[in-house]
Amino acid sequence: xxxxxxxxxxxxxxxxxxxxxxxxxxxxxxxxxxxxxxxxxxxxxxxxxxxxxxxxxxxxxxxxxxxxxxxxxxxxxxxxxxxxxxxxxxxxxxxxxxxxxxxxxxxxxxxxxxxxxxxxxxxxxxxxxxxxxxxxxxxxxxxxxxxxxxxxxxxxxxxxxxxxxxxxxxxxxxxxxxxxxxxxxxxxxxxxxxxxxxxxxxxxxxxxxxxxxxxxxxxxxxxxxxxxxxxxxxxxxxxxxxxxxxxxxxxxxxxxxxxxxxxxxxxxxxxxxxxxxxxxxxxxxxxxxxxxxxxxxxxxxxxxxxxxxxxxxxxxxxxx
Numbered sequence: 001x002x003x004x005x006x007x008x009x010x011x012x013x014x015x016x017x018x019x020x021x022x023x024x025x026x027x028x029x030x031x032x033x034x035x036x037x038x039x040x041x042x043x044x045x046x047x048x049x050x051x052x053x054x055x056x057x058x059x060x061x062x063x064x065x066x067x068x069x070x071x072x073x074x075x076x077x078x079x080x081x082x083x084x085x086x087x088x089x090x091x092x093x094x095x096x097x098x099x100x101x102x103x104x105x106x107x108x109x110x111x112x113x114x115x116x117x118x119x120x121x122x123x124x125x126x127x128x129x130x131x132x133x134x135x136x137x138x139x140x141x142x143x144x145x146x147x148x149x150x151x152x153x154x155x156x157x158x159x160x161x162x163x164x165x166x167x168x169x170x171x172x173x174x175x176x177x178x179x180x181x182x183x184x185x186x187x188x189x190x191x192x193x194x195x196x197x198x199x200x201x202x203x204x205x206x207x208x209x210x211x212x213x214x215x216x217x218x219x220x221x222x223x224x225x226x227x228x229x230x231x232x233x234x235x236x237x238x239x240x241x242x243x244x245x246x247x248x249x250x251x252x253x254x255x256x257x258x259x260x261x262x263x264x265x266x267x268x269x270x271x272x273x274x275x276x277x278x279x280x281x282x283x284x285x286x287x288x289x290x291x292x293x294x295x296x297x298x299x300x301x302x303x304x305x306x307x308x309x310x311x312x313x314x315x316x317x318x319x320x
Contacts, residue, residue, distance in 0.1 A: 005034070005215065006034040006035065006036050007028065007033055007034065007035050007036070007080050007081060007216060007219060008035075008036050008037075008038055008078070008079045008080045008081070009021060009024065009025060009035060009036070009037050009038070009079060009080070009081045009082070009083060010037075010038050010039075010040050010070045010073050010074070010078075010079035010081070010082040010083070011037060011038070011039060011040070011070070011082070011083050012039070012040065012041075012042055012066060012070070013039040013040075013041060014155040014156075015155060015156065015157055015181060016085075016155065016156055016177045016180060016181055017083070017085070018039075019180050019181055020083055020085065020180060020205045021037060021083040023103070023180075023205070024083050024103065024205070024207060024220075024223065025037060027103075027222075027223050028219065028220070028223070031219070031222060033219050038073070038078070038079055040069050040070050040073055040079075041069065042065065042066050042067065042068065042069045042070065066084070066085075066088040067082070067084055067088055067089055067090075070082040070084065070208075071094055071097060071208065074097055074208065074209070074210055075094065075096055075097065075210070077210075080209065080210070080213065080216050081100075081207050081208065081209045081216055081220065082207070082208045082209075083205060083206075083207055083208075084205070084206050084208060085177075085204075085205060086099075086102065086201035086204040086205060086206040086232055086236075087174075087199045087200060087201045087202045087204070089201075089206065089208075091236050091237075091239050091240035092240070093208075096210060096211055096212070097208055097209070097210060097211060098208065098209055098210070098211040098217075099206050099207075099208055100207055100208065100209045100216075100217050100220055100221075100224075101206065101207040101220040101221065101223050101224045101229075102204055102205070102206050102207075102224060102225060102228050102229040102232055103205055103207075103223050103224065103225055103228070104225040104228055105176075105203045105204045105225065105228035105231065105232070106175075106176035106179050106180060106203045107175040107176050107179060107190075107203050108175075108176065108198050108202045108203035108204070108253060109174075109175050109190055109191060109192040109193075109196070109198050109202070109203075110136060110172050110173065110174060110175065110190075110191040110192075110196060110198055110202075111172070111173055111174070111175040111178065111187045111188075111189065111190050111191060112170055112171070112172060112187070112188050112189040112190075112191060113160070113163065113170060113171040113172075113173055113178070113186045113187060113188060114163070114169060114170030114171070114188050115169075115170075115188070116188065117188060118170055118188040118189065119188065119189040120140070120143055120144060120189060120191065120196075121143070121144075123144060123147055123169065123170065125146040125147070126146065126147065126148060127147045127148070127169040127170065128147070128148045128149075128150050128167075128168040128169045128170075129144075129147050129148065129149055129150070129168065129169065129170055129171075129172060130150050130151075130152035130159065130162065130163060130167065130168035130170065130171045130172070131149065131150075131151075131152060131171065131172045132151050132152055132153045133172075133199070134248070134249050134313075135197075135199060135248075135249050135250065135251055135268065136172045137149050138249050138268040138269070138270055138275050139191075139196050139197065139251075139268065139275075140172065141270065141274075141275055142268070142274065142275035142277070143195070143196070145274065150167070150168050152167070152168060152171065156173060156177050156178065156181060156183070157181075159171055159173065160183070160186065170188075172191065174198075174199075174202055174203065175187060175190060175203070176202065176203035193253055193264060197251030197252070197253065197264075197265075197266045198251055198252075198253055199251060200232075200235040200236060200238070200239045200250065200251070200252045201232045201235055201236060204228055204231075204232045206232075207220050207223070227256050230254075230261055230290045231254035231255055231256070231261065231290070232254070233289075233290035233291055233294070234252075234254040234261060234263045234284075234290035234291065234293045234294040234297075235252040235253070235254050235263065235265075235294060236294065237290065237291035237292075237293070237294025237295055237298070238250075238252050238263065238265050238294035238295070238297050238298045238301075239252065239294075239298075240294075241294065241295045241298030241299070241302075242267070242298050242301060242302070242306060242307070242310060243310070248310060248313060248314075249267065249268040249269065249310075249313055250265065250266070250267050250268075250310075251265065251266045251267075251268070252264065252265040252266070252297075253265075254290070254293075254294075257283065259286065260283040260284060260285060260286065261283060261284045261285075261286065261288075261290060261293060262281070262282075262283040263281070263282055263283065263284075263293050263294065263297050264279070264280070264281040264297075265279070265280055265281075265297050265298070265301060266278070266279050267301055267306040267309055267310065268309075269309040269312065269313060276309065278301055278304040278305055278306050278309065279301075279304075280297045280298075280300035280301045280304065281297070282296055282297050282300065284296075
């Protein structure tokens with residue numbers, strides 16, 4: 001294949017997207033494949049003046065503001081594969097496409113970035129926390145109702161510049177992005193379960209291809225990490241069963257534990273009295289489909305009231 005065809009890989013143009021794509025490209029080239037990279041602008045990249053939730057709710061908008069143009073390029077055969085942050089992908093994959101490969105997952109947790117030694121608990125009252133994620137906002141408010149939230153959008157480097165310019169006192173970011181960009185030294189605290197829950201598929205990269213392109217599928221198969229792939233399949237099945245989009249206040253984390261696949265998920269809701277959370281945890285044997293575990297956890301959340309919470313989140317005012 002390497003002699004007959006160059007694999008054309010599409011990516012967003014952000015430094016993080018390019019770093020993640022470079023990782024995939026390097027591994028493919030090491031296997032002897034010829035690879036070319038095409039940078040494609042997405043709506044989410046172009047409209048940094050609008051909160052992500054606002055883009056989703058614009059006429060014609062939908063989940064996937066960071067991936068739609070890449071998927072269109074795949075379907076139009078302008079590229080052969082697309083590299084995404086998996087947490088950006090809607091759970092419904094377009095007809096004709098397939099999520100073929102999930103390489104090794106990096107830290108799935110959020111992190112705090114601020115002055116040396118800063119932690120969420122140690123922030124002074126009234127401190128300004130920068131984030132544009134509803135899931136992060138509600139968890140910050142649950143832990144620290146006395147701090148202020150400021151919507152901060154843009155690439156990782158843009159957000160760090162805003163922090164350094166004094167636009168906020170600290171940021172909440174995905175730890176994986178900082179690690180992949182070589183900026184792990186900026187992390188001042190890791191926000192991990194049970195205190196703080198990550199987005200579905202956070203820290204995972206996925207390579208999306210056309211479902212009928214067996215040549216590209218065979219080329220990228222060696223890059224797949226079965227443990228990471230199983231974990232994100234469980235998390236995304238839970239999200240899909242809840243009918244929650246990328247922006248819903250839903251968090252989940254699956255991991256191998258004692259020879260089983262364990263999954264915990266949380267749904268959040270802001271109320272007049274604070275933040276409400278419902279939770280569910282379960283595990284599955286190694287030979288059980290990860291999707292079955294995800295659906296089972298989602299059913300437990302629904303019985304605990306998550307469905308009504310998410311209905312209110314969809315019809316209520318959008319945050320960040």
